[in-house]
Amino acid sequence: MTMQENRNHPGIPEFFAGKTVALTGATGFIGQLLIEKLLRSCPDIKGLILLIRSKKGKSITERLQKIIEPPIFDKLRKTRPEFASKLIPVSADIEKPGFALSDEDVQLILDEVNVFIHSAATTKFNEHLTLSYAVNTNGVHELLKLCRKIKNLHAFVHISTAFSFCDKSFIGEEVYPTGWDYDKLRTSMQRMSDEMVSDLTPDIVKDRPNTYTLTKAFGEEVLVKEGEGLPICIIRPSIIGSTYNEPIPGWCRSLNGPTGHFIAFAKGYARLLCARSDHYLDIIPADFVVNGIIAAAWKTALSGRSDQLLSKVSTTKYHASLPKNISREQLQLLGYTKEDESVSVQARRKSIPIYHIVTNPKYALTISRMASSMMHHFTRYPVDNALRLPENVIVISNKFLYRTCAFFLEYIPACMFDAGLILFGQKPKLLRVLRLLSSAMTALQFFLYNHWEWDEGSTLKLQREMSDRDQKEFNFSKDDFDLKLFIERYYMGTKRYVLKEDPLGYPAARRHLWRLRVLGWIFQFCVFMITWRILIPRSQLARNLWHLLTSFWSKFLRFTSISSNLSRFKMFH
Numbered sequence: 001m002t003m004q005e006n007r008n009h010p011g012i013p014e015f016f017a018g019k020t021v022a023l024t025g026a027t028g029f030i031g032q033l034l035i036e037k038l039l040r041s042c043p044d045i046k047g048l049i050l051l052i053r054s055k056k057g058k059s060i061t062e063r064l065q066k067i068i069e070p071p072i073f074d075k076l077r078k079t080r081p082e083f084a085s086k087l088i089p090v091s092a093d094i095e096k097p098g099f100a101l102s103d104e105d106v107q108l109i110l111d112e113v114n115v116f117i118h119s120a121a122t123t124k125f126n127e128h129l130t131l132s133y134a135v136n137t138n139g140v141h142e143l144l145k146l147c148r149k150i151k152n153l154h155a156f157v158h159i160s161t162a163f164s165f166c167d168k169s170f171i172g173e174e175v176y177p178t179g180w181d182y183d184k185l186r187t188s189m190q191r192m193s194d195e196m197v198s199d200l201t202p203d204i205v206k207d208r209p210n211t212y213t214l215t216k217a218f219g220e221e222v223l224v225k226e227g228e229g230l231p232i233c234i235i236r237p238s239i240i241g242s243t244y245n246e247p248i249p250g251w252c253r254s255l256n257g258p259t260g261h262f263i264a265f266a267k268g269y270a271r272l273l274c275a276r277s278d279h280y281l282d283i284i285p286a287d288f289v290v291n292g293i294i295a296a297a298w299k300t301a302l303s304g305r306s307d308q309l310l311s312k313v314s315t316t317k318y319h320a321s322l323p324k325n326i327s328r329e330q331l332q333l334l335g336y337t338k339e340d341e342s343v344s345v346q347a348r349r350k351s352i353p354i355y356h357i358v359t360n361p362k363y364a365l366t367i368s369r370m371a372s373s374m375m376h377h378f379t380r381y382p383v384d385n386a387l388r389l390p391e392n393v394i395v396i397s398n399k400f401l402y403r404t405c406a407f408f409l410e411y412i413p414a415c416m417f418d419a420g421l422i423l424f425g426q427k428p429k430l431l432r433v434l435r436l437l438s439s440a441m442t443a444l445q446f447f448l449y450n451h452w453e454w455d456e457g458s459t460l461k462l463q464r465e466m467s468d469r470d471q472k473e474f475n476f477s478k479d480d481f482d483l484k485l486f487i488e489r490y491y492m493g494t495k496r497y498v499l500k501e502d503p504l505g506y507p508a509a510r511r512h513l514w515r516l517r518v519l520g521w522i523f524q525f526c527v528f529m530i531t532w533r534i535l536i537p538r539s540q541l542a543r544n545l546w547h548l549l550t551s552f553w554s555k556f557l558r559f560t561s562i563s564s565n566l567s568r569f570k571m572f573h
């Protein structure tokens with residue numbers, strides 16, 4: 001019998017009624033959307049305990065005010081103006097032992113929390129391994145210790161990433177071994193200086209592109225090895241884009257993921273993308289991720305502990321391959337292990353429910369199609385004060401060719417532009433932007449060259465188990481998903497919420513584009529005239545070339561007039 005058929009199961013809002021949810025990462029992109037959605041769609045929820053750290057001189061109460069400031073909370077402000085009274089901020093720093101929680105806050109969590117959602121992470125790809133480990137791996141370890149003591153915990157939802165095992169091309173619903181004893185690695189790192197850790201990082205990271213994906217994979221291993229007996233599930237979203245529908249379409253707030261590139265191309269800062277044009281970019285709307293998280297919490301709470309399923313799972317022995325550049329002894333000292341795992345750990349790798357929230361190639365756009373649909377939006381809804389005309393994004397897969405073209409088409413114009421700014425007494429800026437983009441491009445490269453596919457079995461099953469009402473209210477199904485519309489909304493949202501541009505300001509932006517176009521023509525005309533004036537009187541070759549060009553041009557005109565006459569002739573006969 002499915003859960004939908006079982007009338008004894010409460011729906012999602014009914015399940016959350018009277019429950020308290022604890023959330024890490026509340027100030028983050030997903031955290032903010034989760035708070036809004038839980039308050040709006042589960043109106044009888046008892047409260048949300050938000051684990052926030054004070055940062056940049058801002059206290060946790062000041063930061064809470066910032067969380068609920070953006071327009072995503074406008075609907076709630078209108079319908080339930082008192083919603084903020086359900087939010088309880090507590091001071092917690094994931095990097096510190098026990099999150100540096102006060103005794104009262106620990107007690108509050110132990111007494112009250114029913115669902116724990118762990119969304120905090122350092123999402124910077126090239127973060128120092130020690131910090132990335134502290135937040136993305138050790139954070140999970142600390143959280144499990146806390147969760148074990150909670151009196152009435154129904155679900156623990158861990159947000160990971162679809163790329164935690166990006167060293168594989170087909171990613172199943174299991175936690176693959178990284179080959180590392182993460183605990184031993186931590187002890188080894190504690191004995192090393194930051195510089196030593198940096199030097200060894202490429203060997204530790206090995207087949208992965210960055211410290212982020214490795215430490216997120218470790219985070220999942222912590223759940224396998226230390227989460228026994230707890231009602232755990234893992235959510236693995238792919239590249240999270242803006243919202244598709246709710247609470248407002250197109251909501252996004254940072255340059256993360258593809259957003260930075262959208263802006264760079266729209267503003268005319270960049271023209272080239274170093275990527276495989278046939279590569280699928282697996283971007284998923286943020287509201288799908290949020291709805292998936294909430295539905296998974298509901299399902300986990302109703303299904304009970306994941307290890308109840310252990311008996312159904314077959315076990316296989318895993319052996320991860322060795323990193324290449326350092327010796328086996330050095331690796332073993334650091335924590336790399338080839339020891340066989342206990343049967344229960346092997347079984348738990350497959351028994352923890354994992355939900356991939358992804359588009360998968362079936363629904364994803366290739367980079368070249370994405371680039372051409374983006375170009376359409378750039379010219380239809382131009383950004384304010386573009387530096388250059390947004391021209392076709394040129395996708396180049398050969399890295400050497402890309403660097404050569406970037407030098408001529410991006411860096412030389414940027415130098416000229418910055419020189420102009422300096423001449424007019426302003427600060428140069430384009431070269432800095434290009435340097436940032438180039439660093440982002442290097443960091444994202446791995447994701448622009450490799451293909452992945454994910455097993456979506458559990459995610460689809462979860463959708464089927466929801467009631468019709470919940471499927472609508474907590475939608476993450478791709479059945480009616482219009483990817484092109486999503487991309488359009490994403491771009492408009494980038495313009496409105498990241499660039500903070502007036503959505504009605506298109507006429508001025510179009511006039512600006514038109515001025516740029518005319519300036520471009522004038523510039524090309526001037527270059528042409530100067531070259532002509534200098535070369536034609538001096539060189540026979542230039543004169544020959546000129547004659548060749550003009551005769552070619554007149555032949556072309558004759559040909560087009562003949563073919564248009566011909567087509568008119570065809571139309572009448």
Ligand SMILES: CCCCCCCCCCCCCCCCCC(=O)SCCNC(=O)CCNC(=O)[C@H](O)C(C)(C)COP(=O)(O)OP(=O)(O)OC[C@H]1O[C@@H](n2cnc3c(N)ncnc32)[C@H](O)[C@@H]1OP(=O)(O)O
Pocket residue numbers: 123124125126161162163238239240255256257258259260261262265273367370371374375393436437439440441443444447448
């Ligand atoms: C026409 C359309 C064609 C389509 C093109 C699409 C191409 C993009 C493809 C995207 C693939 C994304 C794959 C993600 C997959 C993993 C999914 C997750 O779990 S991931 C979870 C999500 N995580 C992420 O997405 C993290 C991505 N970001 C990073 O890892 C790092 O920021 C970094 C490596 C890019 C630079 O590190 P570092 O050198 O140490 O420097 P800082 O960090 O201090 O930042 C310096 C400045 O750069 C700024 N900026 C930041 N990002 C971008 C950008 N993309 N761009 C431009 N600028 C960017 C930043 O705001 C700052 O500006 P300012 O304040 O100084 O003015």
Ligand SMILES: NC(=O)C1=CN([C@@H]2O[C@H](COP(=O)(O)OP(=O)(O)OC[C@H]3O[C@@H](n4cnc5c(N)ncnc54)[C@H](OP(=O)(O)O)[C@@H]3O)[C@@H](O)[C@H]2O)C=CC1
Pocket residue numbers: 024025026027028029030031051052053055092093094095118119120121122123135159160161162216236237238239240241256257
């Ligand atoms: N965005 C994406 O494309 C994807 C994200 N994910 C995962 O989804 C989750 C949410 O991502 P997203 O919201 O985009 O990330 P953000 O970078 O927007 O937010 C990260 C959150 O983690 C908190 N955090 C980081 N370090 C600490 C710390 N030491 N103590 C307390 N809090 C801390 C941040 O708090 P503070 O404001 O104090 O820094 C912030 O609230 C993450 O687990 C991420 O790995 C997975 C796939 C894709």
